[in-house]
Structures are given as C-alpha cells and as structure tokens.
Amino acid sequence: MIPVRGEARIPDGVLSEAKRLSAPSRDGKWISLMDAMKVKLACTAHLPVPEAFSVYAGLMGLDDSIGIRTIPIRGLCDAIEKDGEMLALIEPGGRHFECRAPMVIGPANTSSLGGRIRRVVAGRIDNAIVHSRTGAFTRNGELVMDVQGDELDAVPAELAFDPVIFDRQGGMATCLDDSHPGRLRHMREAWSLLGINSVSFGHWIVEQLLQFIAGMDIPEFQGVPLLVDENIPPQHLQSLELLGAGRFQIVTVPRGQRVAVESLYVVTNFPFAPHLLRTDRGVDASHFVCGMDTVARLFAKAGARVDALLESPASSPRGKLFWARVTGRHRKIDNFAPVESYLSQLGCVKYYPEQLEFGDQVRLIRSADRIVVQNGSASHALLFARPGTEVVMLSHPALPFMAIYAEILAQLGIDFRIVTGPFTRKGETYLDQYDYEITLQRLDEVIGHWFD
Numbered sequence: 001m002i003p004v005r006g007e008a009r010i011p012d013g014v015l016s017e018a019k020r021l022s023a024p025s026r027d028g029k030w031i032s033l034m035d036a037m038k039v040k041l042a043c044t045a046h047l048p049v050p051e052a053f054s055v056y057a058g059l060m061g062l063d064d065s066i067g068i069r070t071i072p073i074r075g076l077c078d079a080i081e082k083d084g085e086m087l088a089l090i091e092p093g094g095r096h097f098e099c100r101a102p103m104v105i106g107p108a109n110t111s112s113l114g115g116r117i118r119r120v121v122a123g124r125i126d127n128a129i130v131h132s133r134t135g136a137f138t139r140n141g142e143l144v145m146d147v148q149g150d151e152l153d154a155v156p157a158e159l160a161f162d163p164v165i166f167d168r169q170g171g172m173a174t175c176l177d178d179s180h181p182g183r184l185r186h187m188r189e190a191w192s193l194l195g196i197n198s199v200s201f202g203h204w205i206v207e208q209l210l211q212f213i214a215g216m217d218i219p220e221f222q223g224v225p226l227l228v229d230e231n232i233p234p235q236h237l238q239s240l241e242l243l244g245a246g247r248f249q250i251v252t253v254p255r256g257q258r259v260a261v262e263s264l265y266v267v268t269n270f271p272f273a274p275h276l277l278r279t280d281r282g283v284d285a286s287h288f289v290c291g292m293d294t295v296a297r298l299f300a301k302a303g304a305r306v307d308a309l310l311e312s313p314a315s316s317p318r319g320k321l322f323w324a325r326v327t328g329r330h331r332k333i334d335n336f337a338p339v340e341s342y343l344s345q346l347g348c349v350k351y352y353p354e355q356l357e358f359g360d361q362v363r364l365i366r367s368a369d370r371i372v373v374q375n376g377s378a379s380h381a382l383l384f385a386r387p388g389t390e391v392v393m394l395s396h397p398a399l400p401f402m403a404i405y406a407e408i409l410a411q412l413g414i415d416f417r418i419v420t421g422p423f424t425r426k427g428e429t430y431l432d433q434y435d436y437e438i439t440l441q442r443l444d445e446v447i448g449h450w451f452d
Helices: 012-026 033-044 049-060 078-084 201-206 208-215 234-244 292-310 338-345 360-364 379-386 402-411 439-448
Strands: 064-073 085-091 096-099 103-105 113-115 122-131 137-139 142-145 166-171 172-179 185-192 226-231 250-253 260-267 319-322 349-351 368-374 390-395 413-420 423-425
Touching: 012 033, 033 049, 033 166, 049 064, 049 113, 064 078, 064 166, 078 085, 078 122, 078 142, 096 292, 096 402, 103 439, 113 319, 122 185, 122 208, 122 368, 122 402, 142 172, 185 250, 201 208, 201 234, 201 379, 208 234, 208 260, 208 292, 226 234, 226 413, 234 250, 234 292, 292 360, 292 379, 292 402, 338 349, 338 439, 360 368, 360 379, 368 439, 390 439, 402 413, 402 423, 413 439
Parallel strands: 064 142, 103 413, 185 226, 185 260, 226 250, 319 349, 319 368, 368 390, 390 413
Antiparallel strands: 064 172, 085 122, 096 113, 122 137, 122 260, 137 142, 166 172
8 A cells, every 4th residue: 555644654553553553454454343443442532533544544445535623512402403393302301310230249349329310302403414323413614422511521431433523623523535426325314322331232222222112102203214334233233123013114224324314313322321431440329320220121121011012921930041151252250160060050041142032132121030141242132031030240340330221120119139259360451341251159149049
C-alpha cells in the first residue's frame, strides 16, 4: 500500500498493528467494530483529526465518497420531545431508585446501588438517516444519540467504537460522512432497533428487545417495519417474531448501509448503554441504574404473552436446569467438569442457550423452578422466569454492576443468589472477563437441598 502523509508520525509498532488489523478491509471485507476502533485510535492519538482521517481512510481502503464532518451531539429524548412527537411516556425519569445488593456466597465486591433514573419515551421524528450497527442517527446537521444529562462525561465510554463516530471533542463528534447514493436506502417509515451491540444477547434483551416490548402495543407503532442489523444471531430475530406474532415486518440493514427514513419511530433505552467502556475498573455504576420496577413489569407482561403464544400454562411441570456457558470462551469456570458432574447428579439438565431457538430458551426457563446459570450474557434469558423460581449464578468476585440485574429479578419475584469463587486467570482491562473456579463444597452448601 502507498504510504499516506502523516503515517511517519505514528510510532512504528502502532502503525504496524493498525495495518495488520485493517488489512481485510483493504480487500473489501468487514472487520470487527473493535478492530476498526483500534485503527481509529491509533491515528487520532498521534495526529490532528484531518490527518488522522486521511491515514485511517488509507488503512481501511475507504473510497472517495466517505469523508468526515464535525457536528454537535444531541440527546435522543430531547430531539423527540422538541422536534418530533412523543407518543408515549413510559418512564418519567428523575426519581431515585435503589438497587439492593444481591445475596452472595463467597468473595465479592458487590453492593447496593442508587441513582436517578432516565426518562424513557416512545416517539416519532421526521427526516432522519439511520446507520447500520448503531442506534445513533444524523438529522439536520446533528448526531442524535441516546444520552441524557452528563452521561457522556461521567462514564469512560469510548465513542470511537461506534461505526459512525471517528472522534469526539466534548459535545461535538467528528462523524464518517458517506455520500455514496448506492449505500443509501429510502423508507417512508421505520422503527429502528439498530445498535452497536445488537449482536450480543445480553445487550439485545435489555436494549432492543426491551424497547420492542415497551413499544409493541402503542397504537401508532402498529405495523411499522422494524429495522434490525443484518447477521444478528437468529435468536434475536426469533424474539421479535415470537413476541410480535407476525404483526411487524422485519427489514435487515447490511453493514455500511444507511437508511433515510421520512418518519422514524424509536423508544429510548431504559439504562444508559454506552457500548464500550475503556475499563470497568472504578466506574460509577450508579449511572446505569434505571426504573427496575418498570422493566420488571414489562418482562412480566412479555412472559405472560409467551405463555399464551407457546401454549405453556402456568401449571406445567417444573424442572431443574443448568444454563451453561461454552467452556472455550472468556469468563469460564476452570473446574467446569466437576461442577457439571455435581449439577448432573443434582438433576439439573444442561443446556447451552446459544444452541437453542429463542422460543425454546424461554419455554425451558418458564418451565423450571430451579436454575443454575453461569455468569454471562445468556443469563438475561432469566428475565423471562416465573415468580418463585430459584436461581443460583456461578461467578467470579467482580460484580460491581450486579445489583442492577439482581434488582430486576427481585422485582420479578425470583429468588436469586450468587456463588462466587476465586479468579484463576486475569487480564488487564476488564475484570468481568477473567476466569475463575467454583468450590464444590460452597456450592453444595447452597443448593444441596435440591437433591430429591
């Protein structure tokens, strides 16, 4: 590749790694948002923004239709209420909510969390351009994002992870600006469920799917086509098809495509959902507190609807499950084999959720009265569990945000406890992704009474 002016001012090791990460994109292939962010940061850390973009464009093989422009960031809720039409006030916001600390057996750094909750609205706004793999959209020379108050400054979010954002300076964002007409689709109306982490089950459940549950019965939203990212896991599409019961057309948006929507329908997030924290060390978790009672009410409503749709009455037999995590991934239990053997003797049937269709996941969860689950995003399926279900999570000790999840389960009437064990392997950036082991004696003290 021909060197671009400015490359010489990037340290050799940094530039070499950026070239390695970006190589597939120069061959016309997509790279992960994580790798694209690393290439952006390699450039912006050493060069002024115009030169940094010139180097980035060369590394990524971008065509001449893609440039940059710096525009103000505007909050989504503010844009809807001042420039659009609010169709439903789902959560007024502003009230203080206290999330109780979960019961933990073993070492842990968890505690109760209190914070002021966000305002949640459903509404419509005209003449917006949405982009694949992000909930942000551009409109009238502004970048509209789901942020409120001081969230962007109070939390160490890395906005360069967003495929539309190249760099951020205070309340301004330098955005990638694509003028190629072949990558722009036009629609009269659409409901956007696009998002950076739409590929992650945990985020999907408490972001896009929760937005859908909150808005699916609002009269003005009926029949509006849903925009979702192409290549999201099939379970995510299945969740919309199941709960939507065929009432909504689903339109997939490929990577790199934009959609100009005359009337855009949106529901704001319940929690603040920055899509990449630079680190989870020392983060003030109170910024992620939301209206847990409202969230629980919506999941209870969705669970009742699933019972009707899947014809699984509340009187159906209950069982014991082990909601397991594939052992080759991070945040794994190093002594998985003896833990699995113990749970099998206890009568817990093991499932890997990602191998199941969404409807089967929910049916199993709602038919169980005792569940052991590994810490991981698949545990969010437990938000569909019935009141009275006993849930025990297996986890490492790093649980600074766990009170938020535990409070939703408490609001749903679910008996939730966590058994923790020591770290076995650690990294540098995210405590949450470290491996650990579970002491069988401690586990037996908690659930040994499950033996029949």
